Amino acid sequence: MEREEFVLVRETVRSLAPRYGVTSPDEVKPATRAAAQQALDDMGLRDLRRTSPPAATAQECALLAEEHGRHPLTTSLLGTVLLAPELLRLLGDDTSRGTPTVALTSELRFPGPESADLVAWDCEGADGALCVATDGTVTRVELGPTAPSTDLLRAIREVPGDTPVETVGRLTAPDRLRWQAYALVVVTAELVGAAGSFVEQAVEYARVRRQYGQAIGSFQAVQHLLADATVLVEAGTSATRYAAWCLDNEPPERALTAARVAKAEVNSSALEAVYAGMQVFGGIAQTWEHIAHLYLRKVRLGATLLATTGDLLPALAAPEVTR
């Protein structure tokens, strides 16, 4: 991929932001959500990972997710555009109809061996959800009522316990690793984008907000806070892009390790970076109207999504061969 293409990928998602990015949580309404989703769907990005070989690299998909995270968008880019189509591609399924998203446990993890309540995650515009069992079996489940979520931008719905289960196919063991790595990378990329954007907004604010007769960004205490947040964002960006690159170029085991590393790094660093940004914004960022808490909610919930730091660190401490 050339640098120009890389920039173009970014631009597609960025073009949604001026019209559909919310400026306060009160703007998040069913009608505006549907309109934003329609605009995203009209871009036809769902085919990017639907064909085999895919039209877009994992690196490009991660970049789309990163850019999506930068803006307060309610659209389901991750669930319906990047994740569910990838599952169908890995299954070699080119007949399925509809717009599925992905199903996770109600704790937002990959479904494990024990049966658990499911939710349809990131389901704006979705008409079903794909659930991957630990043996690789992929089933399609139906959507129930809206489920509450602290991430006000992300739509989640319950999956009724008595939902009819339709088997779509079965992933091979390597493909299940690929799927998990890809899901971790895409989710992590969105968190990195959110943290990076919020830190940039805090830097802008530090340039214009004046106290003691000067811009607060001229104070070294504020500068160092923002410099440290920048280092965290850069590290998370490197880890996530490298994990995406591994998906395109390395065996699935290696890609999954890189994806776990990225998620473990970003779980804490995105949150810390957003904390730093909020500190720079000061009182204004504590209000309902300010978008700071939309970013905070996304990264706070994001740190538990798919894998928490508590899950990942002990697993990564095991030597490479025994993991």
Added chain:
Amino acid sequence: MTDTPLDFGDPADLDRLRHEFRAWLAQHPLPERESGEPVQVFLHRWHRLLHSGGWVGLDVPERYGGRGLTALHQVAISDELGACRAPGVPRIGYLAHALLEFGSEEQRLRFLPRMLAGDEVWCQGFSEPGAGSDLAGMSTFAKRHDGHYTVRGQKLWTSYAQYSGLCLLLARTDRSAPAHKSISAFVLPLDRPGVTVRPLRAANGDDEFCELFLDDVRVEESERVGAEGVGWALAMTTVSYERNALDTGHISKYGLLVERLRRHAAERGGSLPDGLLSRIGRCVVDYEVLVAHARRRTAERLAGQVAGPESSVDKLLMTRTEQRLYDTALEVFPAELAQEGGELFGDYLYSRAASVYGGTSQIQRNIIAKRILHLPSNG
């Protein structure tokens, strides 16, 4: 910040290089460090051996003694050395870049091949007792005469000067101009009359750091690197490469210790004290993030970007990795604390210097705030 995709060119080309290098390594076993042999002397033997196989300065143009390949090729060799637990590549990349960018053609031809070969060992005379973080405040002065200078002053933290033949020296050439425009760079042979080198003993017992006393040392005009007054720009380029994740052999050293911690975790299973397993996991994450970050910098270098202020990000990341790693290692291996002179405790002590040498962590944050984030100055 940067938006360069990770793209490393033709992997077959790199695979060939790796195979070629492994074959060479198989025929040239690692030299043993003799008892009592100073580390730097041992590393110099290793440097010359590597060079004899053509494995030093891969990204330096051929006419200057390199192989005209890319930074990626050099990184691949570093990776291979790390994987077989050999010492890293000689740390001369940042000095080579200073000469490549600022030296005259004559100087590049004269110095670079011998630097790469290890025929001439270099050190760096930047810091002074009164000019640490405020490097521009240096007072060593080079007084101009007809065709030469006389240099008077003192340098500090000049690593391994006692083993070096040449020093890349910064000195003021104008007392009236602003600091950043009055510094010039010179190549100083350390056997010149008036030069005194005195090693300092560091907290870990090593004698890496030296003092350099310069008492009216004659330096020829032809030994000045670049024009008068470009010394500051040269210094900033040099430290950018020095701080950069690619130009250090540290990463593979961290990797070895991380693997040792992991093996210990596997052996001890569930009997590690509470929380220690997660701390080891955190070290793994730090290390792998640093590897990923170095890959990203490699891709940027291949795409033609030169080292700049973002190397301050790299330095802070390396510092974080190194300090957390050695601190954790002492928690995992507490017996190392019960003996003086152990290698791990020595490395731990050295890790505390990581946030000071090459520009303190506070200076790195200043650079990020001013030159990357463009935050306003005080006042």
